[in-house]
Amino acid sequence: MTVLERFAQGDIRALSKIISHVENQRDGYRQLLSRMYRKGSRTLRIGITGPPGAGKSTLVNRLVHEHADRGRTVGIIAVDPTSPFTGGALLGDRVRMNELSSQGGVYFRSMATRGATGGLASATDNVAVVMEAFGFDVVIIETVGVGQVELDIVDACDVVVVVVVPESGDGVQTLKAGLMEIANIMVVNKADRPGAEKIISELKSTMQMRRKSEDRWEVPVIATEAVNNKNIDYLFGKLAEYVEFTTKTGDFERRRRARIKKKILSIVKNRFQNEFIDNLTGKVDFNRIVDDIYEGKTGPYDIGDELYQKFRRQ
Amino acid sequence: MTVLERFAQGDIRALSKIISHVENQRDGYRQLLSRMYRKGSRTLRIGITGPPGAGKSTLVNRLVHEHADRGRTVGIIAVDPTSPFTGGALLGDRVRMNELSSQGGVYFRSMATRGATGGLASATDNVAVVMEAFGFDVVIIETVGVGQVELDIVDACDVVVVVVVPESGDGVQTLKAGLMEIANIMVVNKADRPGAEKIISELKSTMQMRRKSEDRWEVPVIATEAVNNKNIDYLFGKLAEYVEFTTKTGDFERRRRARIKKKILSIVKNRFQNEFIDNLTGKVDFNRIVDDIYEGKTGPYDIGDELYQKFRRQ
Numbered sequence: 001m002t003v004l005e006r007f008a009q010g011d012i013r014a015l016s017k018i019i020s021h022v023e024n025q026r027d028g029y030r031q032l033l034s035r036m037y038r039k040g041s042r043t044l045r046i047g048i049t050g051p052p053g054a055g056k057s058t059l060v061n062r063l064v065h066e067h068a069d070r071g072r073t074v075g076i077i078a079v080d081p082t083s084p085f086t087g088g089a090l091l092g093d094r095v096r097m098n099e100l101s102s103q104g105g106v107y108f109r110s111m112a113t114r115g116a117t118g119g120l121a122s123a124t125d126n127v128a129v130v131m132e133a134f135g136f137d138v139v140i141i142e143t144v145g146v147g148q149v150e151l152d153i154v155d156a157c158d159v160v161v162v163v164v165v166p167e168s169g170d171g172v173q174t175l176k177a178g179l180m181e182i183a184n185i186m187v188v189n190k191a192d193r194p195g196a197e198k199i200i201s202e203l204k205s206t207m208q209m210r211r212k213s214e215d216r217w218e219v220p221v222i223a224t225e226a227v228n229n230k231n232i233d234y235l236f237g238k239l240a241e242y243v244e245f246t247t248k249t250g251d252f253e254r255r256r257r258a259r260i261k262k263k264i265l266s267i268v269k270n271r272f273q274n275e276f277i278d279n280l281t282g283k284v285d286f287n288r289i290v291d292d293i294y295e296g297k298t299g300p301y302d303i304g305d306e307l308y309q310k311f312r313r314q
Numbered sequence: 315m316t317v318l319e320r321f322a323q324g325d326i327r328a329l330s331k332i333i334s335h336v337e338n339q340r341d342g343y344r345q346l347l348s349r350m351y352r353k354g355s356r357t358l359r360i361g362i363t364g365p366p367g368a369g370k371s372t373l374v375n376r377l378v379h380e381h382a383d384r385g386r387t388v389g390i391i392a393v394d395p396t397s398p399f400t401g402g403a404l405l406g407d408r409v410r411m412n413e414l415s416s417q418g419g420v421y422f423r424s425m426a427t428r429g430a431t432g433g434l435a436s437a438t439d440n441v442a443v444v445m446e447a448f449g450f451d452v453v454i455i456e457t458v459g460v461g462q463v464e465l466d467i468v469d470a471c472d473v474v475v476v477v478v479v480p481e482s483g484d485g486v487q488t489l490k491a492g493l494m495e496i497a498n499i500m501v502v503n504k505a506d507r508p509g510a511e512k513i514i515s516e517l518k519s520t521m522q523m524r525r526k527s528e529d530r531w532e533v534p535v536i537a538t539e540a541v542n543n544k545n546i547d548y549l550f551g552k553l554a555e556y557v558e559f560t561t562k563t564g565d566f567e568r569r570r571r572a573r574i575k576k577k578i579l580s581i582v583k584n585r586f587q588n589e590f591i592d593n594l595t596g597k598v599d600f601n602r603i604v605d606d607i608y609e610g611k612t613g614p615y616d617i618g619d620e621l622y623q624k625f626r627r628q
């Protein structure tokens with residue numbers, strides 16, 4: 001049997017192989033993705049983000065159990081754009097793998113591809129597309145960090161959960177605005193810690209203020225203690241409620257359509273990156289150019305224009 | 315007098331105008347930058363980053379005073395890729411502006427351009443280029459957040475200071491590896507808080523382990539209390555020491571050369587973004603395309619390829 005046949009039959013090792021193929025952009029990965037793409041729309045894609053140390057991994061773990069207990073299959077993508085040097089993330093992964101893989105139908109993948117700047121969001125989306133084609137009921141994308149790339153990644157989900165902890169800086173003021181804007185559900189985890197009530201009430205009034213009208217979704221603020229499994233069932237219910245609500249209003253579909261448009265643009269950008277930038281880096285004598293710029297003979301703006309024009313005429 | 319003449323004479327309002335021109339990519343901004351570029355290399359560019367709530371603003375404030383007290387002029391760029399909705403960042407800016415602008419030769423600019431994904435690093439660099447041409451002795455770039463874009467931004471500096479606080483998660487393990495890799499100087503701010511000694515000794519041993527050889531720069535771990543102005547003079551001294559050290563080893567120049575190469579590639583990418591992506595978004599009937607994809611008639615990968623080829627043949 002070919003890998004694709006085994007993939008179609010639900011073989012996890014075939015899934016891993018195809019994900020690696022796509023992630024490393026090996027020959028034919030675009031055609032592969034193209035084939036995968038049409039099948040995937042049944043899967044619910046959940047994005048989970050928040051500052052480091054908010055307990056996202058534990059929360060994801062709990063949510064996976066909630067799904068698995070109901071017989072749903074789950075694929076998890078953990079995005080941590082850091083190097084493998086510290087080992088912290090990798091170690092964490094392994095611990096989680098052990099706990100989760102004992103349950104059937106749960107697959108964990110971590111994307112630790114530092115250096116894929118710009119491409120990380122699109123690489124993550126590609127992996128999600130493969131998982132959707134595999135037929136998972138749910139794909140959870142967890143990002144560590146609160147930067148723009150991380151926001152872009154979870155923004156490409158059907159629903160976004162933002163997780164904070166009571167000690168996130170000194171209250172709501174220091175929370176990044178971008179985080180609040182993308183949240184469909186806010187979670188204050190480690191809610192037994194001091195300051196929890198304050199941040200919860202602050203977040204509630206902030207979310208109230210931001211709500212555009214009565215018939216729009218009201219972002220709930222949910223207090224959880226993931227390590228003690230407290231209130232996870234409530235969060236789980238709210239996720240279902242969100243999907244139902246936005247399906248009715250049409251926002252669910254609108255969001256998926258917006259995702260498709262972004263995807264097209266990112267595919268075009270990626271081709272440019274692969275065929276031009278990578279190609280250029282091999283062909284041009286950057287040492288000489290940099291010498292010239294360093295000595296003030298020319299500037300990077302002139303050189304950049306020149307190279308771009310060259311590419312257009314190629 | 316033209317704006318450029320006033321700029322050359324040190325007029326702060328002309329500086330503001332030119333920065334806005336460049337930031338908003340108005341007509342002729344590339345030529346403008348091209349002219350600016352050749353003058354700037356005398357300026358020391360300091361990058362400061364770390365998780366939200368680490369007290370970076372106060373620390374920057376203190377460092378600016380240290381420089382200003384010695385008669386050096388300072389330009390500050392605060393990068394906060396969030397929306398203007400919360401007002402937190404903007405309010406903070408104004409408070410800081412008041413304190414700082416009472417001193418001569420200090421100029422503050424904040425980049426709060428959410429949505430400029432990918433372009434934010436390059437937009438920040440452009441503003442720094444203008445400030446360097448203006449003749450500031452020092453340009454400090456402060457980023458809020460710990461994502462990939464933020465790392466890229468400070469990575470384009472001569473020296474990078476990473477600021478953390480004792481309560482950053484549960485110790486060094488949860489710090490993002492990327493942060494550690496780019497640090498030339500580590501600062502543990504709010505060092506009067508519990509847990510400071512632990513994180514300082516952990517960071518010290520981590521940095522020791524990472525040092526590649528005896529003749530390389532040893533990343534110092536400095537305990538500060540920015541609000542009480544404690545140990546800022548020591549940090550200031552370490553910055554000077556770093557510059558001296560890396561100038562001797564040649565790393566200072568190597569780093570600037572690497573910055574030039576990255577700049578060229580980002581200029582090329584930006585032109586592609588402006589001339590193709592933005593153009594495309596206007597010309598193509600995305601609604602129809604998205605309908606087709608949504609209905610399973612085609613996929614985003616096929617469409618992306620098609621559009622890319624169209625552009626190449628234009």
